[in-house]
Amino acid sequence: MKAFLILEDGTVFTGTSIGSDREMISEIVFNTSMTGYLEVLTDPSYAGQAVVMTYPLIGNYGVTPDMESRRAWPDGYIVREISRMPSNFRCEGSLTDFLKKQDIPGIAGVDTRTLTKRLREMGTMNGMITTNEDYDLEKILPRLKEYRIGDVVSAVSCQQRYVLKGEGPRVALLDFGAKNNIARSLNRRGCEVTVYPAHTYAKEIIASKPDGVMLSNGPGNPETNTSIIQEIRKLYETDIPIFAICLGHQLMALANGGRTYKLKYGHRGGNHPVKDLENGRVYISSQNHGYAVDAASMDRAVAREAFVNVNDGTNEGLVYEGKKIFTVQFHPEACPGPQDSGYLFDRFMEMMKGA
Missing domain, CATH: 3.50.30.20 (Carbamoyl-phosphate synthase small subunit, N-terminal domain)
Structure with missing residues (x-):
């Protein structure tokens, strides 16, 4: 046909x-x-x-x-x-x-x-x-x-919370459209992962006393998620370690006064080079996003740029000053690959131990 x-x-x-x-x-x-x-x-x-x-x-x-x-x-x-x-x-x-x-x-x-x-x-x-x-x-x-x-985050998120049992730190994963390998990557490191629907109130997550919070990837324009952004701001104001990926990275930036913008044709594939500004190393990453954070819009007293895209110089990650929070635009859980940046889950584990 x-x-x-x-x-x-x-x-x-x-x-x-x-x-x-x-x-x-x-x-x-x-x-x-x-x-x-x-x-x-x-x-x-x-x-x-x-x-x-x-x-x-x-x-x-x-x-x-x-x-x-x-x-x-x-x-x-x-x-x-x-x-x-x-x-x-x-x-x-x-x-x-x-x-x-x-x-x-x-x-x-x-x-x-x-x-x-x-x-x-x-x-x-x-x-x-x-x-x-x-x-x-x-x-x-x-x-x-x-x-x-439209509101695709509500469509892709889980409707009820569920738990992946583990003997280590307890992580609350907010599901904005999470790939399974995010929870698996934490679970393989011994974490007990509780996955929450996207519109869960921050007070419910805080009341569960997690050792860390994970903000997942997801679809659509980040700026349309106004109620979620308000709840993320409440999580930011706690001392809970937070690691955010892709849409989660963008939502955390918006919750702290940053701006996002639509890329001309986005980054989607398994071959995008990103540079760690702390050590100068370049990693090949898996990416899927049509929007990016405007790093210049972030108050430098709030967050500093941690990763940039080698191809076009767009922001690929932020570290929040005085907080146990770091966020990345790319996918360290990859699946099917590459696995270059999987070490970021280990960094999150160390952050939770320190807390």
């Missing part, structure tokens, strides 16, 4: 329908990872977006037991070529069947190199995937320009 990807600037790509054949409108973003397509699909940070994979062959090892959340979250999936005969000893099915089961519309046979270059030149755009060969471009384009990502 033919399928069409229509961008809000009027560009149309023709390919083959994969997955669900329903029509969808979403924000179109690209990911440069060479592996880990299942982890990308099950990363809640992609809620409200359709993902273009720049690597030309996707699905060659099928679907494996590597889900990063309870389901797949992207609105759509766009690839150059999809493997219909996967081969791997852990394979539990094909990616095409997975997309159908998850009701995710997709399109294969697209020149993803040309598409990605267009997104880099023009900036992130909204788009539609449709199988309707009689589509009316004049009617579709206004709909694409009107599309906005």
